[in-house]
Amino acid sequence: MLQLIVKRLVYGFLILNIITVFLFVLIRLIPGDPVRVQLADAAVSQERIDELTAQLGLDRPLWAQLGSWYAGAVRGDFGESFSTGRPVASIIIERLPLTIELTVLAMAVAVTLGIVVGTVSAVRRNSWLDNVLRVGSVIGLSIPNFWLGLLLITFTSIVLRWVPPLSYQGPLENLGQNLAQMLLPAAALGVVLSASIARLTRSSMLEVLGSDFIRTLRAKGASETVVLFQHGLRNSLIPVLTYIGIQIGGLLGGTVILEQIFALPGLGRTVFEAVSSRDYPLLQVCVLLYGAIFIFVNIVVDVSYGWINPRMRRAD
């Protein structure tokens, strides 16, 4: 088990370094110039532009820039944002909690809705309710989450005459307002993801319910509740859990657009703006962080899979 974890961590570290270098080169390859973006409206002489470019260190060769980035990074110094001059690390510490909160809330919506719908569908398989839920989840699968977000915001303002409060407040400042602001984006992300969870839960549960040990359980007279929930649901959740873990990456991606739509100052919006303003140092660390979260979640999924399913432990 320990060996498995160590091995995964080493791989993860290597992958992170590959991402770092790849990203570093890639963001400098896309056309666009951070200095000119900053001075977009102004008539500035070429000398001034060269001066600012030198100040940002962008006149140095690529390998030298990468070298100093690494030299800083190992000391925990990720540089300063081009556009605001603030340390990248503090921007991220400020922005990350919102994105994590949004992801967790969306996940809660997705898991609750997905598992309930999937279970109901499986238990009442081929009934009209099952058919309705299955059609519903196909629709859910086909809707992009940002589109659902736009529909929700328009719908609630017209029909319910309610709009989420506009100025973001953290959960510690004002929990009620914070949740009101998170409600729609979390729903938009969560509902879309719940569709695939529901389908997976349904098929997995049907498979479990059709297996021999369930027949044995029923034969020895276990109540239907015990059969369905204590044995059926629990066993059918193993693939669902793995799937949920993998989907965290997808959810993080969704936050980039939804934070933009719902005016939430999280990491997603930071990425969006860092791309637009060619803020290389900020973009580098943000994307790297997404990569690290993704890798970390995959390691956790791998390891927990072994933990949930003892057969997997020996296989490694």
Next chain:
Amino acid sequence: MTRSMRHRTVVTVLTAFLMAISACSSGAGGGNSPEEAGPPKPGGTFTVLMPSDTKTLDPHKESSYNTHERIGLVYSRLLREKISPDLEYGDIQLEGDLAKEWEVSDDGLTYTFRLRDGVRWHDVPPVNGRELVADDVVATFERIRKEGFQAGLLQNVTDIEAPDDHTVVLRLSEPFVPLLNNMANHHMWILPREAIEGEVDLNTKAIGTGPFILERWDRDVATTYRKNPDYYEKDLPYLDRVVFKVVPGQEARVAAFRSGEVQYAAASTPEEADTLRAAVPDARMLEVGSTTAVLLYLNQDRKPFDDLRVRQAISMALHRAQMGKVLWRGGKYPAPVQQLQKYALGQEELKRLQPYDPERAKRLLAEAGYPNGFRTKLMVTSGYGPQYVRQAEWLVEDLAKVGIRVELEVVEYATYFSSRWPGEEYDMGIGPQTPFLEPDEHLRVQLHSDGARNWFNISDPKLDKMLAEQAKVTDPNERAEKIKEIQRYVLTEVVNPINVWDRPVRVFIQPNVQNNNPQPAYGFPELRTTWLAQ
């Protein structure tokens, strides 16, 4: 995919947030005179939605509208545009802001400004409400000359002095008539000396003499201002508070306007206007000319755009009137200096100078050696919203009718603005004109062969001479005539950038907003006199 979310500025599909350049470039408001609703009533909060936040509050670092819209309530200038219900949008009349009177010597080489007495800085440490002195103005201008992007506005200035606490004297090496207008430019805010000497972090703080005091700035969330109780104009401002909130999505902005949470919302397309009208049926709609005409610009370093006849043919191929009707549902014939009324050419003349004549366009192309037209590429960015892409598609169709086969190339905003356009890596491009407040700022910078933003490779000795001359004409009317003459020349003999259309910007204002009379300047100067009924 962000397209569906909306727009610009800039920022940019990731460009979505740029869309509202126009939406925010100067805000807008209704021309209700106070008489209609009784005497002004103090109090209330005015909320403005912006598509993106500023990166810094330092007025000399960023030229972005995002920065200057936010600091305009805090700082003052030496001069400013008059705000009045009697002035039309774009009719810019100068009046004193910090300066109470000013004088230009007969040779045009000395400008003397007398400052108002008893103007106090905001009561915020380390300035603590001390009196404004001429030294503050000198320090500000020196910093601009040293490191400000707006240094060009102080062209030819050799000396800045403060002979006493209330007098500022600027000496010039040669006459530069735009200087006076430039003192009212929305980039020329006066800062306290303490700030320039490093006692205030200008990136995050702004202490000025303006009508509102900056209370807090939560990055990417909101900027909050409260009334300056010691503002030098008695009884002003009326509003207790102004809040700028950052809301990137147009849908969220419409929803907030519908709920009455914000006082106004701008529509950059007719469709957005329909949505807003339906959202708040009793809102007032104000149609202001945009400060940013649509430009179709040509790279004269590349063939065949070096040939005037080709450029003329392109302009003649555009069915402007039809396009305005269908695409923008309104608007006007455009000109290089459209939004400054004093220098603007009349609509009839502009129509005559920019005729729709596809037959003559074909003949001109044939004369230039392209009887069968040619192939080329048109660069457009989605960063200004989908409407610009549609606009580009319209032009492609019009040009096809005279044999110019155009391939449309959609690029991301930062690529467009920071690389392809200034790098002159394009055949044709389309985008909005950057707003400006002094014709010289625009004409010389963009059209002169040495202009810092002549990214079109225009090189016309006659035009250069005309551009240099207008800056030396001291009589305002004579100068206005010269500038009109330059525009006629640009529209017929330079024909680059081609002015496509002056699109309308429609602004919706909640019914309770009074005395809100915007002008095309950053910084929301109209909020000084705006008040809320009810």
